[in-house]
Amino acid sequence: MIRADLVATLGRVAPALADNDNIPALKNFCFDGQCVMAYDSSLAIIAPCETEETFSVNGKTLLGLLSNSHSEEVIIELEDKNDVLIKAGKSRFHLPFMLADEYLFKEPEEKWLLQFKVDDELITGLEACLMTTSSDLTQAKLLGVALVPHAKNMVLYSCNGDSMTRVETTIKKSAVEALIPSKFWESLLRLKKETEAKTATVKISKDWITGELDTGYKIYGNLLVVDSLVDYEGLITKTIKGSPPYMAVPKELDGALSRARIIADADSAKTVLTVAKGKLSLHTETHDGLIEDTIAWPDKSEVTADVAASHVQKAIGVCDTMAITDRCTAYKKDNIFIIVSNMG
Numbered sequence: 001m002i003r004a005d006l007v008a009t010l011g012r013v014a015p016a017l018a019d020n021d022n023i024p025a026l027k028n029f030c031f032d033g034q035c036v037m038a039y040d041s042s043l044a045i046i047a048p049c050e051t052e053e054t055f056s057v058n059g060k061t062l063l064g065l066l067s068n069s070h071s072e073e074v075i076i077e078l079e080d081k082n083d084v085l086i087k088a089g090k091s092r093f094h095l096p097f098m099l100a101d102e103y104l105f106k107e108p109e110e111k112w113l114l115q116f117k118v119d120d121e122l123i124t125g126l127e128a129c130l131m132t133t134s135s136d137l138t139q140a141k142l143l144g145v146a147l148v149p150h151a152k153n154m155v156l157y158s159c160n161g162d163s164m165t166r167v168e169t170t171i172k173k174s175a176v177e178a179l180i181p182s183k184f185w186e187s188l189l190r191l192k193k194e195t196e197a198k199t200a201t202v203k204i205s206k207d208w209i210t211g212e213l214d215t216g217y218k219i220y221g222n223l224l225v226v227d228s229l230v231d232y233e234g235l236i237t238k239t240i241k242g243s244p245p246y247m248a249v250p251k252e253l254d255g256a257l258s259r260a261r262i263i264a265d266a267d268s269a270k271t272v273l274t275v276a277k278g279k280l281s282l283h284t285e286t287h288d289g290l291i292e293d294t295i296a297w298p299d300k301s302e303v304t305a306d307v308a309a310s311h312v313q314k315a316i317g318v319c320d321t322m323a324i325t326d327r328c329t330a331y332k333k334d335n336i337f338i339i340v341s342n343m344g
Helices: 003-016 059-067 120-130 182-194 232-239 253-267 309-316
Strands: 028-031 035-039 043-048 055-058 074-078 083-088 091-096 114-117 144-150 153-159 163-172 178-181 200-204 208-213 218-222 271-276 279-286 289-296 303-307 321-324 328-333 336-341
Touching (some): 003 035, 003 043, 003 059, 003 182, 043 182, 055 059, 120 153, 120 182, 120 336, 144 182, 163 232, 178 218, 182 218, 232 336, 253 271, 253 289, 303 309, 303 328, 309 328, 309 336
Antiparallel strands (some): 028 035, 028 055, 043 218, 074 083, 083 091, 114 200, 144 153, 144 178, 153 163, 163 336, 200 208, 271 303, 279 289, 321 328, 328 336
16 A cells, blocks of 8 residues: 555554553554554544554554654555564554454444534534633533534534633434533544544434544544533523623734733733723733733723733634623624633
8 A cells, every 4th residue: 555645544543543552442543444443432533544464553652663764655464463564665663452343442333313414504503612622631511522412403502611602503402412522522523524524424322423524534432421511591691690792803903812811821921901992902011021012802891801911813714703791791792702701
């Protein structure tokens, strides 16, 4: 087979290789004759890859060796009961292997409760949600993107404790409530882009979520298990009082936030936003210096908010209107709504 093509395929599957040595088989690529797969106990990625032999071999070792070869073709043979032989140009690699039948992942046979297509609008919404997920393993409810019924359709929610995103989708309302790991969505969006897939179909069961691309790639992920989901709508009501005015995001704000972050990010320092007399002032001060900017602001009300400049900059990268209150800043665009809590 063509070495460069194999390296590209393995590189797309590699994010599902386990990092630890607790279960060695989870660090392997498994070749079953038609596909190659990797599974780290929570995420599986499967790619089309025809081979004459079926076996399972250490993924990082195989990918590293093939990536550092310059041969055009590679030949894979089972040398004996212990080794797989990889021929790449004049190089010969002898690697221990396991039988494919002993691999720990099999595609689950599930009763799929919800199915939908991932279109461009949904991708934009997912990217917004992924900005406000958490990586804190002690906060299981915050680790993924929730998909729940609301009104007539399904809604995406994510929350990291400081920020929250709500995305209204065109997916028809279902009884399904699922908390989907961020890693699943990140992998699906990455593979759709890298393989130039035109369609992606997602299915959800009681325990699993799967994504199938028209390029032959598949992803499986375990749904996150929590006692109950965050009360996202209740959190919105609690955080935003009344109906604050939303203004078009000033084009100068992104640059002002970039300047503030030069000193703010290193110390997780606050940036003070002050609205007064038709102006928005930004004040950021640390031991490294003082950064101030002033921008025209149409609203004549007066309010002060202490914010993380990085959070605000991410939100305005997605949304085109914003509101500033003494409790939070909020952002909107079409079906996307983001809240960023003020720093305490």
